[in-house]
Amino acid sequence: MFEQDISEILIGEDELKDKVKELGRIITRDYAGKEPVLIGVLKGAIMFISDLIRYIDLPITIDFMAISSYGASTRSSGVVKIIKDLDHSIQDKDVIIIEDIIDSGLTLSYLRKNLMERGPRSIKICTLLDKPERRMTDVKVDYVGFTIPDKFVVGYGLDYAEKYRNLPYIGVLKPEIYND
Numbered sequence: 001m002f003e004q005d006i007s008e009i010l011i012g013e014d015e016l017k018d019k020v021k022e023l024g025r026i027i028t029r030d031y032a033g034k035e036p037v038l039i040g041v042l043k044g045a046i047m048f049i050s051d052l053i054r055y056i057d058l059p060i061t062i063d064f065m066a067i068s069s070y071g072a073s074t075r076s077s078g079v080v081k082i083i084k085d086l087d088h089s090i091q092d093k094d095v096i097i098i099e100d101i102i103d104s105g106l107t108l109s110y111l112r113k114n115l116m117e118r119g120p121r122s123i124k125i126c127t128l129l130d131k132p133e134r135r136m137t138d139v140k141v142d143y144v145g146f147t148i149p150d151k152f153v154v155g156y157g158l159d160y161a162e163k164y165r166n167l168p169y170i171g172v173l174k175p176e177i178y179n180d
C-alpha cells in the first residue's frame with residue numbers, strides 16, 4: 001500500500017527481529033536479579049517495545065509516556081511537552097527508557113532529566129535507531145540497535161504525519177512526500 005512512497009528498505013524484518021532478540025538477551029543479562037521498569041515513548045516505540053519484551057527473561061513491568069516534539073514536520077521544533085505521563089512511580093526503580101529513534105537528542109535529554117527528578121535507582125536508554133549526525137545535545141545512550149545515516153525513516157512504529165507506522169520494516173521516505 002505504501003511501497004510507492006519508500007525509496008529504500010533500510011532494515012528488513014529479519015534483521016529487525018535478530019537485533020531485537022539480541023538486545024533482549026543483553027538486557028536480560030545486564031539486569032539479572034533486578035525487576036526493571038521499561039518506559040516506552042509513545043507512539044514511535046510501540047512495535048519495538050512490544051517485540052523487545054518477548055525476549056527479556058526477567059520480571060519486568062512496562063509503562064508509557066507520550067511526548068510531543070515534532071508535530072507533522074520532519075525536524076525537531078525543540079519544544080517538548082508531556083502529553084501522557086507515567087501511570088506509576090519510578091522511585092527506587094531501575095528504569096530503561098525505550099525509544100524508536102534518537103535524532104537531535106532533544107526528546108531524550110528532556111525525558112531523562114524529567115525522570116531523574118523522580119528518584120529512580122538508575123536510568124538507562126535503549127533505542128532501536130540512532131542518527132548521530134543530527135545530534136544537537138549530548139545524550140548517553142546505553143543500548144543501540146542500529147546506527148543509521150541522516151535520512152528520514154518510517155515504519156516499525158515510526159511515522160510521517162502519523163502514517164507508515166504499520167510497515168513491518170524500516171524504510172526511507174521519498175523526499176517528495178514531505179515538504180521541509
Ligand SMILES: O=P(O)(O)OC[C@H]1O[C@H](OP(=O)(O)OP(=O)(O)O)[C@H](O)[C@@H]1O
Nearest residue numbers: 042043044069070102103104105106107
Ligand atoms: O531525538 P529527537 O530529535 O528529539 O527525535 C526523536 C523523537 O522523535 C520521534 O517522536 P515524535 O515526536 O515524532 O512522536 P511519535 O513517537 O509519536 O511519532 C521519536 O519517536 C523520538 O521520540
Ligand SMILES: Nc1nc2[nH]cnc2c(=O)[nH]1
Nearest residue numbers: 103151152153154158159
Ligand atoms: N519517523 C521518523 N521520526 C523521526 N524523528 C526523528 N527522526 C526521525 C525519522 O527519521 N523518522
